[in-house]
Amino acid sequence: MLGSPHPLRVWKISRLQATLAVLLAAAGFLAATQVRNELLIRQQLRVPSQRLEELGFVLREQERARAALEQQIAALREQLRAYEQGAAQGRARLEVLSRDLERLRVLAGLVAVAGPGVVVELDDSPQPLRPGDDPNTVILHYTDLQAVVNDLWASGADAVAINGERVVVSTGLTCVGTTILCNAKRMAPPYRIVAIGNPAALQAYLSRPGGVLEALRAFGFPVKITTAPRLVVPAYRGGYRFTFARPVETPP
């Protein structure tokens, strides 16, 4: 082999060398590519490729966990949105309802109210009864009070109370002996009727000629009517019975 001049030998060696060169080139190429890839991986991921599979597993696990968590987040967001919507609707509805309720409670007389108005004070007649006189002519009857209250309502009173007893829709004035019942509560003279409304209108209507107050005065009852800028009408303390009546659905 040492520098043989044989032409076949020369050709054979050169073929061998060529093959070796190609093989080594392939091996070098492979090795260099591998090294370059490894360096790239290390540079980009800062992780040797041996741990990549393990890390890939961890990554897949984490990605799955993240997907699950994202779904959870989406579900929770949806829930939260529904709750918020519901709460907003509920709040709005509740506000409307409570406003309605408050208004109805005021209208029903379940709330103490204050405002300008008039005070009508009535008392039995101080005239001494002579023998043979009808005692009915010197004592106030429930009809008198009823007439005053009716006049108050008619002249636009918002709230009326007799001796601190609120006059509501179910209030009836009745007479038991010499006492008057209002809301099933016994009352005794003097009667103090408080009404909230336009003071001037109330006073004018009550004091009109031919009105109930004029009649009472004519019979000698002490009648006093005063206006006040702020009167308080207490709340109705009784209860409402509503056993048989049912609302009728009226066609719009």
Added chain:
Amino acid sequence: MWLPVLGLLAGIVLGFLSSVEIPLGVVKYTAIAILAAIDTILGGLRAQLEDRFDLSIFLSGFFANTFFAALLTAIGDLLGVDIYLGAVIAFSIRIFGNVGFIRRDLLERYWRGAGRGPAGEPGRAP
């Protein structure tokens, strides 16, 4: 002997200059193939030093070793056992053995050829 060295250098330069990406799943196989290639090349070098180099043996060894190393790796992957470590160890032992032999052979040549010059280098083309 210059042509194979040139080929190796060219391959290395090409490998570094190219932008071929080895997929992550194949990295293990290429690593073992590179190891097999190194082993075969060193074996070839040793055979050349012993003056019993044969191209067909060299080539068949190169490809068979690489193939079986890759096969072993694949089986290891299939079984979940790192069988390729066996190939790595076998190749490494052979590489070290070959390197040791080449080292001794070259040293002997150097000692013997100290008076005679570099005539003993085999495989050089005229």
